[in-house]
Amino acid sequence: MMASPKWSVAVMCYNESGSLEAMVRRTVAVLRARGEPFEIVIIEDGSTDGCREIAARLADEIAEVRVHQHPTNLGIGAVLTDGYRQTIGDVAVILPADLQFAPEDLPKAMDRMIESNADVVMIRRPDRHDPPMRRMVSAFDEMLVGLLFGVWQRDLHWVKLYRRSVLDRATIVSTTPMVDTELLVQAHRMGARIATIDLPHHPRTTGQSTGAKVSLLVRTFVELFRLRLRRMGRVERAPGGRPVQPQAKSHP
Numbered sequence: 134m135m136a137s138p139k140w141s142v143a144v145m146c147y148n149e150s151g152s153l154e155a156m157v158r159r160t161v162a163v164l165r166a167r168g169e170p171f172e173i174v175i176i177e178d179g180s181t182d183g184c185r186e187i188a189a190r191l192a193d194e195i196a197e198v199r200v201h202q203h204p205t206n207l208g209i210g211a212v213l214t215d216g217y218r219q220t221i222g223d224v225a226v227i228l229p230a231d232l233q234f235a236p237e238d239l240p241k242a243m244d245r246m247i248e249s250n251a252d253v254v255m256i257r258r259p260d261r262h263d264p265p266m267r268r269m270v271s272a273f274d275e276m277l278v279g280l281l282f283g284v285w286q287r288d289l290h291w292v293k294l295y296r297r298s299v300l301d302r303a304t305i306v307s308t309t310p311m312v313d314t315e316l317l318v319q320a321h322r323m324g325a326r327i328a329t330i331d332l333p334h335h336p337r338t339t340g341q342s343t344g345a346k347v348s349l350l351v352r353t354f355v356e357l358f359r360l361r362l363r364r365m366g367r368v369e370r371a372p373g374g375r376p377v378q379p380q381a382k383s384h385p
Contacts, residue, residue, distance in 0.1 A: 300316075
């Protein structure tokens with residue numbers, strides 16, 4: 134029986150057949166070299182390009198890999214929530230399957246968490262390879278979050294490492310990319326220690342980004358203001374919220 138994992142990596146995947154296998158295999162190699170128990174959970178969000186079959190094959194071939202399959206495309210909010218809920222390690226991180234974050238950089242963030250005794254590590258992109266409009270929307274989002282919640286951080290919707298102790302106390306109400314903000318605001322209110330580290334951001338070479346649709350941006354900003362209206366200081370479960378707690382191991 135595999136030891137209980139110290140590190141959990143959720144790989145979020147929607148129509149990323151060109152990069153999913155490389156992403157998973159490179160992540161496995163990096164974590165095996167580290168020599169600590171780990172798991173990789175592929176959150177497959179109803180892809181139509183063969184990702185489902187690739188994910189199932191990887192889970193069959195690699196002991197540390199399993200799949201959580203969405204029957205249809207549920208969107209980024211559900212992927213993020215399940216990325217945390219379906220993992221069981223002491224520390225959880227969600228990575229995109231598109232290789233814009235290189236798995237080889239993950240140990241630097243892991244070491245940053247250990248050395249700083251942080252509860253959360255936020256990875257920042259000093260050389261962000263995204264279209265100008267997307268960067269502008271992110272900057273506006275960061276300003277609003279700072280003004281509304283007093284959380285002044287860059288790259289709110291990029292890679293983060295969370296200790297399980299934080300996730301176990303948090304609740305999720307959002308159904309958009311606001312999941313990231315909701316968790317971070319709650320961690321801040323809990324008094325969690327938040328550290329940052331700058332790591333490279335790589336250009337996308339396969340697939341197509343789906344995160345900048347106007348309808349999704351509108352929903353995200355609406356949820357941002359709804360979040361401001363809710364009481365976020367308490368850890369108790371909000372109406373309609375979902376606890377971010379690990380669930381029993383799932384299989385494809």
